Amino acid sequence: MAQSPEAAAATRQFGDSVGGELSGGDDTFYLEQVTLDDDDDDAYQYETVELDDDDVAGEGEEDLDQALRTLKLKKGMAVEDPPPPPERPEVHLRAEVVDDFVRNFLRKMGLHGTLDMFQREWYTLQQEGKLEDEDIGTVPDVYLRNQHLRDEVKAMKEKMEKMEQIAQRARSTWDKFRKERDFHKMHHKRVVQEKNKLITDLKRLKKHYEDYEPTLAAMRKKYEAAMKEKMMMKLERDRLKGKVAALEHQVQQLEAIRPASEAEPTRTPKPRAQGATLPKQPRPNPNIGLKEEPRMVETFHPQTTNKGHDAGVAAVAHHPTKPIIATASDDCTWKLWTVPGGDLVMSGDGHTDWLSSVEFHPHGSHLATGSGDATVKLWDFRTASCSATLADHTQAVWDVAWHDLGDFVVSASMDHTAKLWDAVVGKCRATFRGHVDSINSVCFQPFSENICTGSGDKTVSLWDCRTALCIQTFYGHMNACSSVAFSSRGDRVASTDADGVVKLWDVRKVSELCQVYAGPHPANSCAFDRTGSLLAVASDDGTIKVFNVDTAASIALGEADETAEAHMNDLRGHEEPVQSICFEPVSNRYLVSGSSDATVKVW
Numbered sequence: 001m002a003q004s005p006e007a008a009a010a011t012r013q014f015g016d017s018v019g020g021e022l023s024g025g026d027d028t029f030y031l032e033q034v035t036l037d038d039d040d041d042d043a044y045q046y047e048t049v050e051l052d053d054d055d056v057a058g059e060g061e062e063d064l065d066q067a068l069r070t071l072k073l074k075k076g077m078a079v080e081d082p083p084p085p086p087e088r089p090e091v092h093l094r095a096e097v098v099d100d101f102v103r104n105f106l107r108k109m110g111l112h113g114t115l116d117m118f119q120r121e122w123y124t125l126q127q128e129g130k131l132e133d134e135d136i137g138t139v140p141d142v143y144l145r146n147q148h149l150r151d152e153v154k155a156m157k158e159k160m161e162k163m164e165q166i167a168q169r170a171r172s173t174w175d176k177f178r179k180e181r182d183f184h185k186m187h188h189k190r191v192v193q194e195k196n197k198l199i200t201d202l203k204r205l206k207k208h209y210e211d212y213e214p215t216l217a218a219m220r221k222k223y224e225a226a227m228k229e230k231m232m233m234k235l236e237r238d239r240l241k242g243k244v245a246a247l248e249h250q251v252q253q254l255e256a257i258r259p260a261s262e263a264e265p266t267r268t269p270k271p272r273a274q275g276a277t278l279p280k281q282p283r284p285n286p287n288i289g290l291k292e293e294p295r296m297v298e299t300f301h302p303q304t305t306n307k308g309h310d311a312g313v314a315a316v317a318h319h320p321t322k323p324i325i326a327t328a329s330d331d332c333t334w335k336l337w338t339v340p341g342g343d344l345v346m347s348g349d350g351h352t353d354w355l356s357s358v359e360f361h362p363h364g365s366h367l368a369t370g371s372g373d374a375t376v377k378l379w380d381f382r383t384a385s386c387s388a389t390l391a392d393h394t395q396a397v398w399d400v401a402w403h404d405l406g407d408f409v410v411s412a413s414m415d416h417t418a419k420l421w422d423a424v425v426g427k428c429r430a431t432f433r434g435h436v437d438s439i440n441s442v443c444f445q446p447f448s449e450n451i452c453t454g455s456g457d458k459t460v461s462l463w464d465c466r467t468a469l470c471i472q473t474f475y476g477h478m479n480a481c482s483s484v485a486f487s488s489r490g491d492r493v494a495s496t497d498a499d500g501v502v503k504l505w506d507v508r509k510v511s512e513l514c515q516v517y518a519g520p521h522p523a524n525s526c527a528f529d530r531t532g533s534l535l536a537v538a539s540d541d542g543t544i545k546v547f548n549v550d551t552a553a554s555i556a557l558g559e560a561d562e563t564a565e566a567h568m569n570d571l572r573g574h575e576e577p578v579q580s581i582c583f584e585p586v587s588n589r590y591l592v593s594g595s596s597d598a599t600v601k602v603w
Helices: 005-018 053-058 063-073 098-109 112-128 144-256 549-557
Strands: 305-307 313-318 324-329 333-338 344-349 355-360 364-370 376-379 385-390 397-402 410-412 419-420 429-432 439-444 450-455 460-465 469-475 481-486 492-497 501-506 512-518 522-530 533-541 541-549 567-572 578-583 591-595 598-603
Touching: 005 549, 098 112, 144 578, 324 355, 324 397, 324 533, 333 355, 376 410, 429 512, 429 578, 450 481, 450 492, 460 481, 460 492, 481 522, 492 522, 492 533, 501 522, 501 533, 501 549, 512 549, 533 578, 541 578
Parallel strands: 313 355, 313 578, 355 397, 397 439, 439 481, 522 578
Antiparallel strands: 305 598, 313 324, 324 333, 333 344, 355 364, 364 376, 376 385, 397 410, 410 419, 419 429, 439 450, 450 460, 460 469, 481 492, 492 501, 501 512, 522 533, 533 541, 541 567, 578 591, 591 598
């Protein structure tokens, strides 16, 4: 049977693999040479070949090379690694030119006449050279074009996102700069306002210091005159000492020659003054049953203004029965004035430092003053002189107050103590210790032996003068207490502090009744009117704020209407902080105030 060329090549390859023992005489290799006739198909005897499991498992998967490798392995022959598979040729699709694209399209659509016409005109233009390179170029692949456009779109989107991020950062930066600009603009406005305020304060201080120049000149003249008087008094003292020594020598000589029978007349000792005693029981308070409507403070306005001091007015007080007011000033003097005329009645100087407080005797016969020289002086109007100087305090005295009987004076000092003085003998009867900071204000409870103190330790305390012990301490202020005042009925205490907070305390219930706000400037002093319903507060902003404490208490208890308001009026007129105020005690007609601008106003 003749072999095909492919079979002969395969047989030759197999023979080369097995070795030369299977090769014939020529270049052809045979496994076994057998001549088969067409008629001998049925006479051939087939043998059964036993196959291993491995051979069966790989059947159908082996090619000719694999079969040769398996046969060599079984015979123990060396087997070479199979050659790597041949690389497949890459097929590149050439882009169609424009004329081929048109021809294929016309042929596809069966437009043969149009195709012939197109070819004739195309070749004619080509021979004439009227076709440009871009006219005869290739037709762009739509997929490549789409991909190219897609890449461009993607690149443009990325670029757009980057630009959006840049724009967002620029927007954030712009917002930040705008906020900083607004902050700096507001800060600049605040600085300008503070600068204008400082300029105004400097002008006011310059004016204030200019007012001190005449005072300093006058004080200098007084000092020179006092020094001259001192020198004259020293000379006079030396002269009197010499005269006294001469007289004593004469007396001794006369006694030496006097007869022994003459006896000296007996001298009877003068009785010593007995000190006053505190009553054991409180007196009836005539103001408890008082039925009187409070004044309409909405109509209050400055009636008279007196400027009789060279420095600020630290305290004012009204005479208990007469239309006379007393003022104490930083110029170390006190003065008495008529109201409303403003005529000077009397003045006194004796303290060596500024005056902080002034208070009339309940009978109007004496005056008590407290000073920065740590003394309390009692002045007698009948003799127009100082009747006693109380000097047990170690630091400045801030406030003084009279007992309702007029026999005792209480003082509050920077040395953290308050003292009870016997005005009859001029001695300290009791010292009240318990505060841990300066005691800034003190007052007596009307017609009783109890006093109230306000301290820089933010507390208000009640004391019994008979035992010098603390009865009760009120807590609630967040800053130093500057003033305390009892109502005329004696059942309420008002206290002010440096935050402008005014608290009203119920003495009977020993609790806080209500609170009103007079800030943000400090509240320097407070005073009740005769009815006990109105409370005036002297503020550091140069105003006097008037409150209705009955309405404030009703609001605090939730018993007042929604439209009720405790704040009634602000009295404006002083140019500098108001330091002290008091109501007229008899008819409750007007209000007196003293300020750091060295003026006293009657409202």
